[in-house]
Amino acid sequence: MLRSTAAVPEPTVRTRPAQLQLLVVGRECDAIDRAFDDETEVTVESVPALENARPRLDDIDCLVVQSPTVADDGSAGRDESGELTDESADDVADSLETIRADATELPVVVLADEVTPALTRTVRSDGWTAVVERDETLALLADRVHDLLERHRLAVLSRRSLASVEFAGDAIAIVDPDGDVQFASRSFAMQFGSDSDDLTGTPWRAVITDAAVTHLESAALPTVAEGWRWTGSCTGRRQTGATFPARVRLGGLEDGSLVFVVDESEGSDGLEE
Numbered sequence: 266m267l268r269s270t271a272a273v274p275e276p277t278v279r280t281r282p283a284q285l286q287l288l289v290v291g292r293e294c295d296a297i298d299r300a301f302d303d304e305t306e307v308t309v310e311s312v313p314a315l316e317n318a319r320p321r322l323d324d325i326d327c328l329v330v331q332s333p334t335v336a337d338d339g340s341a342g343r344d345e346s347g348e349l350t351d352e353s354a355d356d357v358a359d360s361l362e363t364i365r366a367d368a369t370e371l372p373v374v375v376l377a378d379e380v381t382p383a384l385t386r387t388v389r390s391d392g393w394t395a396v397v398e399r400d401e402t403l404a405l406l407a408d409r410v411h412d413l414l415e416r417h418r419l420a421v422l423s424r425r426s427l428a429s430v431e432f433a434g435d436a437i438a439i440v441d442p443d444g445d446v447q448f449a450s451r452s453f454a455m456q457f458g459s460d461s462d463d464l465t466g467t468p469w470r471a472v473i474t475d476a477a478v479t480h481l482e483s484a485a486l487p488t489v490a491e492g493w494r495w496t497g498s499c500t501g502r503r504q505t506g507a508t509f510p511a512r513v514r515l516g517g518l519e520d521g522s523l524v525f526v527v528d529e530s531e532g533s534d535g536l537e538e
Contacts, residue, residue: 282305282326282414283304283305283306284305284306284307284308285301285305285306285307285308285326285327285410285414286308286324286325286326286327287307287308287309287310287325287326287327287328287329287410288309288311288312288318288321288322288325288327288328288329289309289310289311289312289328289329289331290311290312290313290314290315290317290318290328290329290330290331291311291313291330291331296403297309297329297403297406299403300403300404300406300407301407301410302407315330315360315363315364319363319364319367322364322367322368322371323367323368325371326372326414327371327372327373327374327410327413327414328364328372328373328374329374329375329376330360330373330374330375330376331375331376331377332353332354332356332357332360332375332376332377332384353377353381353383353384354381354383354384354386354387357375357384357387357388358387361373361387361391365391369393370417370420371393372393372394372395372410372413372414372416373391373393373394373395373413374394374395374396374397374409374413375388375394375395375396375397376396376397376399376406377396377397377398377399378398378399379398380396380398384396393413393416393417394413395409395410395412395413396409397409427448427450434450434452435450435452435526436450436452436453436456436526436527436528437449437450437452437453437524437525437526438450438453438464438469438525438527439518439522439523439524440469440522440523440524440525441522442520442521442522444468444469444470445466445467445468445469446464446465446466446467446468446469446472447465447522448461449461449464449465453525453527456501456503456509456511456527456529457472457501457502457503457504458503458504458505458507459503459504463504469523469525471502472501472502473499473500473501473502473511474499474500474501474502474508476500477499477500477501480497480499481499481513484497485497485513485515486515488515489515489516489517489523490517492517494514494515494516495513495514495515495516496512496513496515497512497513498510498511498513498530499511499513501527501529509529510529510530511527511528511529511530512528512529512530513525513526513527514526
């Protein structure tokens, strides 16, 4: 059975909050305030040190920290040739560790004299942090803040959606574009004699029989690639090796991910159709 999955495209303009609360560790508070346009009501406050910021992390939308700490002679964090040292990245790593002890997903922007490879690695390993050079335009700082806030909003929305799936009890799995299970509801995992954590990272082809894989690759996946949903039968394989007949609904997402809804079929012969 085929059903169109054509949907209204996601808006190209990201949702921007009407109000924004920023806390800056260190100086340059006024410059950061000027980085945002009139569409967003921004409140920017500063504290002298990270320890002063910790009691307020739950009350802000984004934290701006500065690295390296530049001394009056401009020498701090640099070697004899004037290049920034890895100590600057280490300082940022220590700061992020302190922040994450209190706020695991708080968006953080690092304002740096220079974005070194070591600093880039440190920021990327955190996941909720971006870095901007001081010499770059103020608009870029605002963009980095809004990007982090949008990612945070979507992450919260995604968790709520997955929680709703679990509450509804549907046997659903989301498979990433590489073909590995990214999310499996408890009901889905139970049908395969597993749990959600164990199924995460498992190729979807490993949880059905070889004949079912061939059938889905030839019939279902091309249908989904054309923007339709596919419904049919296949044979699932539990961790014990036992097989069972299943009814499958399969759809696709814009990024190439797949959504499987699987229900065990009582009284079916399990033949793919």
